[in-house]
Amino acid sequence: xxxxxxxxxxxxxxxxQEARLRCSPMKGHSHVYWYRQLPEEGLxxxxxxxxxxxxxxxxxxxxxxxAEFPKEGPSILRxxxxxxxxxxxxxxxxxxxxxxxxFFGPGTRLTVL
Amino acid sequence: xxxxxxSPQSLIVQKGGISIINCAYENTAFDYFPWYQQFPGKGPALxxxxxxxxxxxxxxxxxxxxxxxxxxxxxxxxDSQPGDSATYFCAARNTGNQFYxxxxxxxxxxx
Numbered sequence: 001x002x003x004x005x006x007x008x009x010x011x012x013x014x015x016x017q018e019a020r021l022r023c024s025p026m027k028g029h030s031h032v033y034w035y036r037q038l039p040e041e042g043l044x045x046x047x048x049x050x051x052x053x054x055x056x057x058x059x060x061x062x063x064x065x066x067a068e069f070p071k072e073g074p075s076i077l078r079x080x081x082x083x084x085x086x087x088x089x090x091x092x093x094x095x096x097x098x099x100x101x102x103f104f105g106p107g108t109r110l111t112v113l
Numbered sequence: 114x115x116x117x118x119x120s121p122q123s124l125i126v127q128k129g130g131i132s133i134i135n136c137a138y139e140n141t142a143f144d145y146f147p148w149y150q151q152f153p154g155k156g157p158a159l160x161x162x163x164x165x166x167x168x169x170x171x172x173x174x175x176x177x178x179x180x181x182x183x184x185x186x187x188x189x190x191x192d193s194q195p196g197d198s199a200t201y202f203c204a205a206r207n208t209g210n211q212f213y214x215x216x217x218x219x220x221x222x223x224x
């Protein structure tokens with residue numbers, strides 16, 4: 001059973017470009033969570049999605065950030081018009097049902113030049 | 114506002130020693146407290162977890178001690194090994210299934 005997959009593992013963007021981060025949950029998992037990790041800091045919750053639904057986006061910046069988890073395909077975290085402050089590691093986690101352990105992917109390290 | 118406060122920020126322990134990492138929380142609605150281990154360039158991996166109706170949980174060399182009245186919980190790593198060198202995060206989950214993480218402890222075990 002493959003773990004949580006994230007791609008790309010590393011992403012370099014120039015200021016103003018768009019970044020698309022993908023997350024494929026573990027097989028049988030229908031809940032996806034996105035976190036951001038800045039250097040020397042812990043994980044900050046961004047958004048919690050179930051298939052085709054956003055359950056909780058209270059941690060997501062109101063502008064430039066969006067997330068989706070379509071019926072088919074991976075979950076996508078989209079950052080429009082990236083700025084240097086968006087440089088961070090973005091982790092995705094999945095769980096089979098609510099209120100169960102989360103399993104993390106390897107992360108996408110975004111660098112904004 | 115940091116919902117879960119973790120200390121120390123870094124820890125150096127001799128091989129064979131005991132590593133202790135502490136976390137404190139305020140929200141009494143938290144109902145699940147996991148610890149994650151993260152190696153450089155990797156995602157966090159669940160290490161051990163505890164629910165508030167239990168005061169201690171042990172898995173191999175790893176033990177969580179939980180003090181509900183003090184709203185504190187800690188991770189103890191017995192017989193610490195160089196391979197345990199990693200960053201450790203405590204976390205707490207609320208009833209809305211949202212997880213709050215501590216800021217992490219960088220553990221170095223010296224051979």
